[in-house]
Each structure stands twice: as structure tokens, then as C-alpha cells.
Amino acid sequence: MIKKMIFLVVVSFPLCLAQMMGPRISVQSLEHDFGNIEEGSVVSHHFIISNTGGDVLNITNVRATCGCTVAQPDKDVLNPGESVKLKVDFNSAGRIGKQERLVFVRSNAENTPELKLTIKAFVVRPQKKEDEKVKSQSLIFPETQHNFGLVMEGKVYDYTFQFVNQGSKQVNIKDIKTTCGCTVAHISSKNLKPGQAGTLRVEFDSTDRLGRLSRDIVVVSDDPVEPNKTLKIYADVKKGLF
Secondary structure (H helix, E strand, O other): OHHHHHHHHHHHHHHHHHHHOOOOEEEOOOEEEEEEEEOOOEEEEEEEEEEOOOOOEEEEEEEEOOOOEEEEEOOOEEOOOOEEEEEEEEEOOOOOEEEEEEEEEEEOOOOOOEEEEEEEEEEEOOOOOHHHHHHHOOEEOOOOEEEEEEEEOOOEEEEEEEEEEOOOOOEEEEEEEEOOOOEEEEEOOOEEOOOOEEEEEEEEEOOOOOEEEEEEEEEEEOOOOOOEEEEEEEEEEEOOOO
8 A cells, every 4th residue: 555655656746847847948949040042042941949837838939030030839828838839030141251140039948938039041142144044035146256367458358247135036137237338147047946046147348448347236135044146357458469
């Protein structure tokens, strides 16, 4: 009989002690570091909050030190022994470099009425990938310049540029502009289907021109990456050369 009474006292003592304790809040980790993230990305982390006390834990308020951070628990009432996930989102848009934000969790916990959580990150600028730019570019000129070299004044010289539509949609050439009336451009087609190639023949009239010259030909299209493509021609014009 005495042994049974001792056993009951030993078993019931921790239970009574837990009931005498009020609600207590605990968390697996007070801090989370996202590491390096690209500017503009939104990252998330779940803090695990538990009630390790002997009474109901009421989470009354969750606030962050920045509008870029949003925190919300799955529920705000925890019975003894229960846990809850607190999801914290961090929006890195418009932020560069080292970042540290605090999230405060207020509750009726006797041990920590206001729990402080910390999130960290180092925000880097997104890297521009040239290979992706080329893939998205449609109108491609393998050559963008030509040098006629030494030429005689009074003659007309021409060169043909090649181009191709490497995109997945049709490309439309809207206009061709030259920086001088001495330069005329003739295009084979203004509308190119995907994979279609074309030519642009450029004529240079050296009449009344002397010395080293350069002229621009601007191809205006609806290419999504480079709508204004500039071609250049060069010549060194001499009088009475031949």
C-alpha cells in the first residue's frame, strides 16, 4: 500500500508541477541566415515555436521591423506541448548588401513575454548573362562593319551585309537610316520568319569625298533586345589614285 502511494506521488508530481507552471515559449533557433540571395527575390523560413509550459500559450502579436518582412503563425493558441510554424517572408526588392531584420513575437509566456527572432541575408545584384541575351535576340548580323580601304574619289563602292532571324517569332524591319546621302542601303526583305536569312547591300558614293571617312547605317526593327542595330562602313578616299 505504501509502495503504491509512493508510486502515485512520483508519477503525479511532474504533472502537478507542470500545471503549476504557466505558459512558456521556446523556439528551435532564434536566428536564420539566408546567405547570398539575388535582389528582387522573395525568400521564406519557418521558425518552430513551442509551448513548453503547463498552461495555454496565447500569441497576441507578431511584428517585423521592416515592411519587406512578413510573419504569420499558423495559429495563435497553443496548448502545453504544442508547436506551431511561424513563416517569415523576406522581400529583397530594392535592397542591396547586408540585411538584418527582427521579428517580435508577443505572448502571455512567463519566461519571455516578447520573443525576438532574427533573419539575415546578403543581397547581390542579379548577374546579366550574355548567353541568355543572345538567345533572346532575334535579328543577328554576323558582321557589323566593313572597311573599303583605299578607294578612288568619284566612284561607287558596295558591300553586302548578311543577317538572320534567330528568334522564334517573325522580325519586321521598320526603317533603315543612313548618316549621309552618299550612302544608300538596299534590303532583300523587311519581314523575316524564324530562321530566315536576308541581305543588306550598302552603296557608298565617294564623289566629292576625300580623306578617311566613316558612315553609319541604322537598321530599325521590332527586335526585343536591340531594336536599333548600327552598321559601320569605312573608307580612305584619294583623288586621282588610279
